[in-house]
Amino acid sequence: MLLTVDVGNTNTVLGIFDGKNLIKSWRVKTDPRTTADELWLQYSALVAGFKVTGLAICSTVPATLRELRTMIDSYFSEIPVTIVEPGTKTGVQLLVDNPKEIGADRIVNTLAAHTLFGGPAIVVDFGTSTNLDVVSPKGEFLGGALAPGIEISVDALAARAAQLRKVELIKPKNVIGKNTVEALQSGTIYGFAGQVDGLVERITEELLQSYEKAPIVIATGGLAPLMIGVSETIDEHEPNLTLIGLRLIHEKNSD
Secondary structure (H helix, E strand, C coil), rough: EEEEEEEEEEEEEEEEEEECCEEEEEECCCCCCCCHHHHHHHHHHCCCCCCCCCEEECCCCHHHHHHHHHHHHHHHHCCCCECCCCCCCCCECCCCCCHCCHHHHHHHHHHHHHHHHHCCEEEEECECCCCCCCEECCCCEEEEEEECCHHHHHHHHHHHHCCCCCCCCCCCCCCCCCCCHHHHHHHHHHHHHHHHHHHHHHHEEEEEEECCCCCCCCECCCCCCCCCCCCCCCCCCCHHHHHHHHHHHHHHHCC
């Protein structure tokens, strides 16, 4: 079975694949101070009962990636391991100014989106940052847009405004909030939906100058459920997009 690990700035998502089927997934917090041995204890406890025969990893946290390499040398040296980094075979062309600065998760999502949905496509990844990644009909990564994520924006507002506080991130009854909590929820949920819709519309206008077909918009990431049914431009929701992409890349590098 293949263990896939997507290390994000806030959370790490792990998944176990039996062939093409994702049979179990977990979401844990990312702590860049965690050592290789601690990572092994955590991961081995989660996958207890599963026979791991392969490992695929992408990480946006350099400190954690360094410890993961140590963990692999100590505990996974006898199985095939794929780490998404420069030199890894992904099948994704990066049509940007500096390919080396593109996060591994964005490349993985591009491959998964094109494989599952075709192109052109826009992947909206709701995580620590909100990433909009643009995929050509051929599966090329064309670039995109990056914006502050929902949670860090709420945290920053609560920290800087004396009379405002963190609130539960749920859709309020009305857009016009009748109290501070509802007003904050409205501004957050509908505000970020409007941001995404506005960016998607502008990206679509640019894509239509080169392609005859409008893009399909795919939402993923831990905070994507907040936007489903609120954003007017999201077509599909695939919560396991990155894990699926890791499986696909591992298969490419195991041939």
